[in-house]
Amino acid sequence: MPRMTMIEAIRDAMDVMMARDQRVVVFGEDVGYFGGVFRCTAGLQQKYGKTRCFDAPINEAGIVGAAIGMASYGLHPCIEIQFADYMYPAYDQIVSEAARLRYRSNGEFTCPLVIRMPTGGGIFGGQTHSQSPEALFTHVSGLKTVVPSNPYDAKGLLIAAIEDPDPVIFLEPKRLYNGPFDGHHDRPITPWSKNDLGEVPSGHFTLPLGKASIVREGAAVTVLAYGTMVYVAQAAAAETGVDAEIIDLRTLLPLDMETITASIKKTGRCVIVHEATLTSGFGAELAALVQEACFFQLEAPIARVTGWDTPYPHAQEWDYFPGPARVGRALVETMEA
Amino acid sequence: MPRMTMIEAIRDAMDVMMARDQRVVVFGEDVGYFGGVFRCTAGLQQKYGKTRCFDAPINEAGIVGAAIGMASYGLHPCIEIQFADYMYPAYDQIVSEAARLRYRSNGEFTCPLVIRMPTGGGIFGGQTHSQSPEALFTHVSGLKTVVPSNPYDAKGLLIAAIEDPDPVIFLEPKRLYNGPFDGHHDRPITPWSKNDLGEVPSGHFTLPLGKASIVREGAAVTVLAYGTMVYVAQAAAAETGVDAEIIDLRTLLPLDMETITASIKKTGRCVIVHEATLTSGFGAELAALVQEACFFQLEAPIARVTGWDTPYPHAQEWDYFPGPARVGRALVETMEA
Amino acid sequence: MTTYAPLTLHVPEPAVRPGGTPDFSNVKIPKAGAVPRPDIDVDPESIRDLAFSIIRVLNRNGEAAGPWAGLLTDEELVEGMRHMMTLRTFDARMLIAQRQGKTSFYMQHLGEEAISCAFRKALSPGDMNFPTYRQAGLLIADGYSMVDMMCQVYSNSRDPLKGRQLPVMYSSKEHGFFTISGNLATQYVQAVGWAMASAICNDTKVAAAWIGDGSTAESDFHAALVFASTYKAPVILNIVNNQWAISTFQGIARGGSGTFAARGLGFGIPSLRVDGNDYLAVYAVAKWAIERARLNLGPTLVEYVTYRVGAHSTSDDPSAYRPKTESDAWPLGDPIIRLKNHLIMRGAWSDERHKQAEAEILDTVIAAQKEAESYGTLHAGGKPSARDMFDGVYAEMPPHLRRQRQQAGV
Amino acid sequence: MTTYAPLTLHVPEPAVRPGGTPDFSNVKIPKAGAVPRPDIDVDPESIRDLAFSIIRVLNRNGEAAGPWAGLLTDEELVEGMRHMMTLRTFDARMLIAQRQGKTSFYMQHLGEEAISCAFRKALSPGDMNFPTYRQAGLLIADGYSMVDMMCQVYSNSRDPLKGRQLPVMYSSKEHGFFTISGNLATQYVQAVGWAMASAICNDTKVAAAWIGDGSTAESDFHAALVFASTYKAPVILNIVNNQWAISTFQGIARGGSGTFAARGLGFGIPSLRVDGNDYLAVYAVAKWAIERARLNLGPTLVEYVTYRVGAHSTSDDPSAYRPKTESDAWPLGDPIIRLKNHLIMRGAWSDERHKQAEAEILDTVIAAQKEAESYGTLHAGGKPSARDMFDGVYAEMPPHLRRQRQQAGV
Numbered sequence A, B: 001m002p003r004m005t006m007i008e009a010i011r012d013a014m015d016v017m018m019a020r021d022q023r024v025v026v027f028g029e030d031v032g033y034f035g036g037v038f039r040c041t042a043g044l045q046q047k048y049g050k051t052r053c054f055d056a057p058i059n060e061a062g063i064v065g066a067a068i069g070m071a072s073y074g075l076h077p078c079i080e081i082q083f084a085d086y087m088y089p090a091y092d093q094i095v096s097e098a099a100r101l102r103y104r105s106n107g108e109f110t111c112p113l114v115i116r117m118p119t120g121g122g123i124f125g126g127q128t129h130s131q132s133p134e135a136l137f138t139h140v141s142g143l144k145t146v147v148p149s150n151p152y153d154a155k156g157l158l159i160a161a162i163e164d165p166d167p168v169i170f171l172e173p174k175r176l177y178n179g180p181f182d183g184h185h186d187r188p189i190t191p192w193s194k195n196d197l198g199e200v201p202s203g204h205f206t207l208p209l210g211k212a213s214i215v216r217e218g219a220a221v222t223v224l225a226y227g228t229m230v231y232v233a234q235a236a237a238a239e240t241g242v243d244a245e246i247i248d249l250r251t252l253l254p255l256d257m258e259t260i261t262a263s264i265k266k267t268g269r270c271v272i273v274h275e276a277t278l279t280s281g282f283g284a285e286l287a288a289l290v291q292e293a294c295f296f297q298l299e300a301p302i303a304r305v306t307g308w309d310t311p312y313p314h315a316q317e318w319d320y321f322p323g324p325a326r327v328g329r330a331l332v333e334t335m336e337a
Numbered sequence C, D: 001m002t003t004y005a006p007l008t009l010h011v012p013e014p015a016v017r018p019g020g021t022p023d024f025s026n027v028k029i030p031k032a033g034a035v036p037r038p039d040i041d042v043d044p045e046s047i048r049d050l051a052f053s054i055i056r057v058l059n060r061n062g063e064a065a066g067p068w069a070g071l072l073t074d075e076e077l078v079e080g081m082r083h084m085m086t087l088r089t090f091d092a093r094m095l096i097a098q099r100q101g102k103t104s105f106y107m108q109h110l111g112e113e114a115i116s117c118a119f120r121k122a123l124s125p126g127d128m129n130f131p132t133y134r135q136a137g138l139l140i141a142d143g144y145s146m147v148d149m150m151c152q153v154y155s156n157s158r159d160p161l162k163g164r165q166l167p168v169m170y171s172s173k174e175h176g177f178f179t180i181s182g183n184l185a186t187q188y189v190q191a192v193g194w195a196m197a198s199a200i201c202n203d204t205k206v207a208a209a210w211i212g213d214g215s216t217a218e219s220d221f222h223a224a225l226v227f228a229s230t231y232k233a234p235v236i237l238n239i240v241n242n243q244w245a246i247s248t249f250q251g252i253a254r255g256g257s258g259t260f261a262a263r264g265l266g267f268g269i270p271s272l273r274v275d276g277n278d279y280l281a282v283y284a285v286a287k288w289a290i291e292r293a294r295l296n297l298g299p300t301l302v303e304y305v306t307y308r309v310g311a312h313s314t315s316d317d318p319s320a321y322r323p324k325t326e327s328d329a330w331p332l333g334d335p336i337i338r339l340k341n342h343l344i345m346r347g348a349w350s351d352e353r354h355k356q357a358e359a360e361i362l363d364t365v366i367a368a369q370k371e372a373e374s375y376g377t378l379h380a381g382g383k384p385s386a387r388d389m390f391d392g393v394y395a396e397m398p399p400h401l402r403r404q405r406q407q408a409g410v
């Protein structure tokens, strides 16, 4: 199997789908000739022509709004918002329009649309290149929200997202584009080419939206994580020696409650990790669901380790980022509670 | 003390502040000559002139964006978004700008701004006149979020919000504008003039942001509610006979965890009620906090009774609205768990 | 150094408020027939002045004049008048129904009937409108079932939208009528995207975007113009300037530009203004703009100058913010009366035939209403089920929604 | 029925891509001095053509020509040149520092120095700029401390913004420089609001909004123009058209309008284009627009025609999307060289003095850099504390944040 970075896997997913399905079109800021500031669409314009992959004006509302119109026509747009931090101007189109089209028209008009956006910190991007807005999507009925953590998943999930008949928010942890990252920013980085998860089948394959994956089996405590935090959690488990079962959620909505519940019924403890700010983050929903489903099995309070309730700072990036030390502490405390 | 509707109390708060403080300006769609579609600003233009209370173009981003500019100049704008459902076009200005101005400029530029918006259902407003987007604000560092449930609170909290040095989202449950509403839509309505909470002091007074109020003392289970749901919870308690302690949160952020924790340590049970959709609603954050703070006191899973994860439908309004029957069932189930 | 006088904020005000005498002397109205009809592939720069004039066909005497006249046969005009009369009658009945508590809300078209009725006739099957709540004429003129429309208004058991939408927020793909959003302006740019899709697919369908004067202030309006201008999308960008946005006069949205059509000038988009109460003028301009789009010549912006005679909606009382008699003073008259006079002048119509048509139409509308009410009204009779509420959020219901539906016991 | 050819989507492309020969023959450049200078209270309608021309003062021979010339003394011009040279040197040093890993990111002004440097000199104390990341000349020309700027770039212990902001996102209330947002266009409408506040308070301060060519496509641009037009806000709406938005040429944002200044025409806002590489022309137009605002005559829109000679940012490599030599072909030249030639021609400057000034400025910048680095750089030396991260989210820290700070152990 070819080895790919996450960028290559994402590009490959679009490539496969553009080749198979004339309805798939790709556009966004700088995605055409140049191929995107993270190079995710490099070469697609050359291969499929500029009416299937093109540069958009800098207007996120317009990008999503136009894509909704295209989707309702019958196309399957897969569009890029340059950074998740810049999705807010498009939020109305996403929430009030894309998410509700099928419902309000009783299925007459639908919106098969994928909105890709790089998310998360760890690249010294400051307040406006580091955000993780997933909870702002999971609150909205009609959307699905996906966060892949490796090249293999990224390709399989992105193809599934493009084939999905409904709007899918596809959040790409930019810190993982070129290799896994466990939060040890002072250590050398392993590229995907040296990691098994960089092995990605060529051609068409999908992973179902709504299925989590257990990335580490364990008996002591269940860790719920996604994106970059999957690796941070693994580092924390390794470093503390806590026998954690680590679940990579992959899709936040629909959520794989079956896998989550089975694990927590086994371990009796739960730590939730995400990079977004704490209050009303997706961890809140996870905690609420877990305590509801597993109340009588829980032996300790569910802990959340997250970004702080501040904007994402530039200089204090590693104070903000919920790294392995903080996650490790939560594991130990949860075991001791 | 004069009796007022919630509309009158809100208007009175602005009136008092416009008279005391030249810096307070009021604008929004239809708020000038006409006085607002809910009449909350009626008479203010006549009294204070059209440069202090005026009609705005229909552009919510522009309304908030211009208000941010004014606030940074030194004014204290108190602006209206006609319905909370129409705040999305302004969401970027609220999240990326208003909420972060103080932080990113290290206090050089600040944003004393109140954004009022009618929220919630119960008036057959359909998908676009019924939403409760509070969780989309509580996730954003730098914002405060207030939801009054009666005329007295509305006035005291709104004056406090206008005096606050930071941006405050002020959500007005429109179903309560003219009287309390317990969800029994088929029964006659009591106006505020017949309710003690309609007694509102004239002149200046404030209620602190961040203090909840216990509206019903009880020993069996704690109900966390705000806005319209405060009355629904009261009806449910009365009808089931469950000895619930009902807390009206009043401010969602900052949250009065002291009052919440004290109550749950006493009752050992907790039911959370809100009208917004379930997933990633503010109830998720409440559940996460409560299980963390009171894990060892809890005798039953924390229950959430909320709007369903669908858009707010028109015809099925009362199927969607979490009424006293559903809340009552949750009370009983939580007692039996 | 110069000392400067203190700045003051300019807050525009309408010429008259309740108590005052209506005054439209500031509305400059060119003679019917006076505005030239440019070639279809005209350079937008060369017709900038059309954004500041008003294209009119019907003059005061009911004659059709000038280069935009002569496109429609007597039969087509009679049909157009019937559409407008039907829409007006439909509105009148639904307004009463709302007052009777048969539904929660209604919005009428009084005075604006010509715009959507005439525009629809200029479109072809397969084209798509992205309408606001004040273009039901697009459905009426395309023969969409009035019963279905009423069932939607009543949110009853036969409501094609299963009670999910506010009254008048129709949807009919078959009739080229995109599902209406309650959010203003959002669909303007979607129309552009739909038109781009038609071009991407090398089809020949065109889109029509609709917006009100007040809503042009929304930012999505800009997004639409940027995308339409850049990609030369086959779309007609319609602005219905009915002078009011709820209680707010059009000057607040328009600001210092003389007109709304002027907004198109900054984008190199041909921008025309047309007498919105003149069925013939609306049809002619629509035809011109649609032809441009279909010939791949790109977008056209059209401002329809009209007046909202009725209240904004059943929740509104305009006497609080404008003189009660303002609509009588409106200088462009009533679209139905103007077309009627024209037809009579042409010898194709008479007062009796008009009265007869009125009666027939009323009968038809009442019959439709009876049928619709047999399927229920908002608070009585048949209604969509609570189960319907959970359907259609996604193509396939995810587990959490299934669980919620179970909890709801439906 | 006519049959129509299939539609096709128009996707604009720049004239040349890497490998091609740079070609600016489509940029029509009027002679210096050719464009008239209208009265300050001119009717916007009567100067529509200024949105399609370019106001220029310095001609090819370095002479100042025409009605916009003659506003600045030799000393002022020399000062202006020093500002531009300082900014260029500052940029060069910070670019190197970034490459050395002393900070994470940098954005330079190469080729665009005249715009912000000249504009600042036309403002008065108390006025407020709402800049983008490419107007640091506003600070340099106002005498803001370069050490403070560098400390911000380094996010070090003396960073006035405590390490919270990305490099170059300066803030200085004292110097009329609003805290920069990383989000494009958001501040354009805030500038209008600030200007409205000045008018509401009956002050005499004016605001200047700044935006790039690419960012005019953002919807907030529209919000700004609507509010400015409606309330006649005392604001100057600046558009810096440097031909590129990262890899995207200006045609994608501009679409079918010939220019960006044209966008103002739809709002009745006087809209001017000016040679952005001509210090004298920028100053003259800025002065005119600021005077209009201060006299309560309302907003002015100004498009500065320039070229982004450098990369978009340190994360960008323009050779991937445009010919490497494109900047050499740019017909409006280099702002520093042009002003230098003018001063030499005036007898107020010489090549030696220029070299000397270069050396002096380099020394000053290096000294500032040394001092700044003594307070730390991003990854070494003094840095803002983790405690700083929790401060300033609110005026008073709420309990939940206090608890989090405790948890963080800082």
Ligand SMILES: Cc1ncc(C[n+]2csc(CCOP(=O)(O)OP(=O)(O)O)c2C)c(N)n1
Binding pocket: B029, B058, B082, B086, B089, C134, C182, C183, C184, C211, C212, C213, C214, C215, C216, C240, C242, C244, C245, C246, C308, C312
């Ligand atoms: C985004 C948004 N903001 C506000 C509203 C509330 N609203 C509904 S209709 C209306 C006035 C629209 O006026 P106009 O565009 O002129 O259309 P008209 O009603 O005159 O046809 C307003 C403000 C809304 N529906 N959506």
Ligand SMILES: Cc1ncc(C[n+]2csc(CCOP(=O)(O)OP(=O)(O)O)c2C)c(N)n1
Binding pocket: A029, A058, A082, A086, A089, D134, D182, D183, D184, D211, D212, D213, D214, D215, D216, D240, D242, D244, D245, D246, D308, D312
């Ligand atoms: C809302 C938003 N969308 C996208 C971006 C990413 N971005 C940063 S700069 C830029 C290009 C801006 O080009 P232009 O406005 O021409 O300014 P210039 O860089 O040329 O000065 C883009 C797309 C952003 N910062 N904010």
Ligand SMILES: [Mg+2]
Binding pocket: C212, C213, C214, C240, C241, C242, C243, C244, C245, C246, C308
């Ligand atoms: Mg209107």
Ligand SMILES: [Mg+2]
Binding pocket: D212, D213, D214, D240, D241, D242, D243, D244, D245, D246, D308
């Ligand atoms: Mg640019």
